[in-house]
Amino acid sequence: MSKTLWMRGAAAVLLLALAAAPGPAYAQGLAEADARFLQAAAGAGLFEMEAAQLAQQRADSSEIKAYAAKMLEQHRAMNGDIKTLALQKQVTLPDRPSEPDRGTLEALRGRKGPDFDVVYVKKAAVDAHVNANRLFETAARQSEDPQVRDFAVRSLPTVAEHLAMSRVLQRGTPAGPDKLQPPVKGEAPAVSPASREAPALIVPEK
Numbered sequence: 001m002s003k004t005l006w007m008r009g010a011a012a013v014l015l016l017a018l019a020a021a022p023g024p025a026y027a028q029g030l031a032e033a034d035a036r037f038l039q040a041a042a043g044a045g046l047f048e049m050e051a052a053q054l055a056q057q058r059a060d061s062s063e064i065k066a067y068a069a070k071m072l073e074q075h076r077a078m079n080g081d082i083k084t085l086a087l088q089k090q091v092t093l094p095d096r097p098s099e100p101d102r103g104t105l106e107a108l109r110g111r112k113g114p115d116f117d118v119v120y121v122k123k124a125a126v127d128a129h130v131n132a133n134r135l136f137e138t139a140a141r142q143s144e145d146p147q148v149r150d151f152a153v154r155s156l157p158t159v160a161e162h163l164a165m166s167r168v169l170q171r172g173t174p175a176g177p178d179k180l181q182p183p184v185k186g187e188a189p190a191v192s193p194a195s196r197e198a199p200a201l202i203v204p205e206k
Helices: 003-020 032-058 062-089 099-109 116-141 146-171
Strands: none
Touching: 032 062, 032 099, 032 116, 032 146, 062 116, 062 146, 099 116, 116 146
């Protein structure tokens, strides 16, 4: 066997070995930031769905239960879109929420009634959607992949609407909470559903 043929054979073996070796959690053709966005969005969606299920079981307020039902429905649909896109881009998605979000879920499992309502609205509704809104805004502006960017742009109004709804719930929380009151008829939402400045309107924690 000539030296040239031997080298070609060795190169072929090396390529096969590299192809069979475990790869990163994202495809080589996709920017790491885009892959991380899909992973973070999927994890956030898992958290919202689990928190919403707990709210339907443990919340005291009917308004919170209605909000949670909408979150469960819409985040389930959104995560379905993320899974489809991740499959196309060869991105491995998390199968559970992030560690901080798992801590919040554990805190929610230990509460019921009005106490649950306060923690759910603060952590799972407002704080989580402030973070999600920022995540999707960044991807909508900076994503290098056209399909990932399109998904972020299409999803951003829904995420912003969720944030606006959560702030309505937060504004309705009395100083000594036992019920969350619905918004006054005709009252403007805390944030426009299409607002790109949502994080600047965060209500300070008392």
